[in-house]
Amino acid sequence: MIFFKVASLYLSDWLCQLSVTSDKNINIAKARTSIELASKQGASLVILPEMWNCPYSTDYFAEFAETLDAHDITAAPSCSMLSEVASREGITIIGGSIPERSGGKLFNTCCVFAPNGELLAKHRKMHMFDIDIVGDISFKESDIFVPGEEPTIIDTDVGRIGVGICHDIRFPELAMVYRARGCHLICYPGAFNVSTGEALWELEQRARAVDNQLYVATCSPSRDSAGSYTIWGHSTLVNPFGEIVATSGHDQTIIVTEVDYSAVQCTRDALPIWKQRREDVYRFID
Numbered sequence: 001m002i003f004f005k006v007a008s009l010y011l012s013d014w015l016c017q018l019s020v021t022s023d024k025n026i027n028i029a030k031a032r033t034s035i036e037l038a039s040k041q042g043a044s045l046v047i048l049p050e051m052w053n054c055p056y057s058t059d060y061f062a063e064f065a066e067t068l069d070a071h072d073i074t075a076a077p078s079c080s081m082l083s084e085v086a087s088r089e090g091i092t093i094i095g096g097s098i099p100e101r102s103g104g105k106l107f108n109t110c111c112v113f114a115p116n117g118e119l120l121a122k123h124r125k126m127h128m129f130d131i132d133i134v135g136d137i138s139f140k141e142s143d144i145f146v147p148g149e150e151p152t153i154i155d156t157d158v159g160r161i162g163v164g165i166c167h168d169i170r171f172p173e174l175a176m177v178y179r180a181r182g183c184h185l186i187c188y189p190g191a192f193n194v195s196t197g198e199a200l201w202e203l204e205q206r207a208r209a210v211d212n213q214l215y216v217a218t219c220s221p222s223r224d225s226a227g228s229y230t231i232w233g234h235s236t237l238v239n240p241f242g243e244i245v246a247t248s249g250h251d252q253t254i255i256v257t258e259v260d261y262s263a264v265q266c267t268r269d270a271l272p273i274w275k276q277r278r279e280d281v282y283r284f285i286d
């Protein structure tokens with residue numbers, strides 16, 4: 001989980017990496033305790049990991065799925081906990097992700113809650129994690145999930161935030177949309193595995209941050225989470241200059257760090273690459 005304390009343009013940021021079990025009630029209780037702890041310490045934004053209520057495995061997604069009705073969140077125990085804690089503590093929550101059931105389909109969905117407990121937005125993972133690295137890892141999210149169709153931009157008390165989920169980070173176009181629409185921060189709840197994580201997790205975050213000159217936050221479950229998928233961990237915050245502000249190892253942990261949104265404009269003034277783009281010459285197809 002990541003937590004932010006906000007004072008005008010200046011935030012204090014907590015990253016809290018949760019160990020996910022195969023018992024949903026335990027996962028909900030653990031997340032609640034961590035959010036409350038963050039709030040007591042002054043956090044105003046909390047970010048949870050991808051699949052914080054469910055092991056990251058195609059064997060579990062359907063069983064752990066919840067139906068999310070913005071008008072009656074009580075049928076979804078994971079999200080009703082987030083809504084209740086958001087309103088009791090008066091904080092914004094980027095709710096990692098959970099399996100969502102809707103219209104006979106399943107989505108990998110991040111719910112965002114306002115400090116009054118209102119469901120502000122839902123981001124459905126847009127790019128399915130379907131990979132096959134011979135002799136290493138095979139995973140096919142699209143066996144279970146259907147991709148979301150839209151980018152998600154939310155105006156919150158802690159800035160304009162874009163949301164992506166894990167594999168979404170590999171698509172620079174999505175991050176560019178967020179930059180073009182004025183986001184200061186992109187949050188990617190994620191659960192990279194050890195193979196891709198070691199090679200690419202940090203690289204992808206720094207690339208999205210430096211190309212778009214904004215903050216990138218990632219939040220992962222910890223390595224000891226349930227299921228056969230081995231999680232990389234290493235929740236991280238990267239600044240608009242591509243530098244790592246804070247990161248973790250792979251164990252369950254909380255990191256507290258600080259975010260200064262003025263770095264977004266400073267970096268853009270110093271290196272005005274957005275204005276220097278040559279859209280007149282970029283062509284994907286002749």
Ligand SMILES: NC(=O)CC(=O)C(=O)O
Nearest residue numbers: 129166167191192193196
């Ligand atoms: N959960 C994911 O989308 C995993 C991923 O992208 C990876 O590289 O691992």
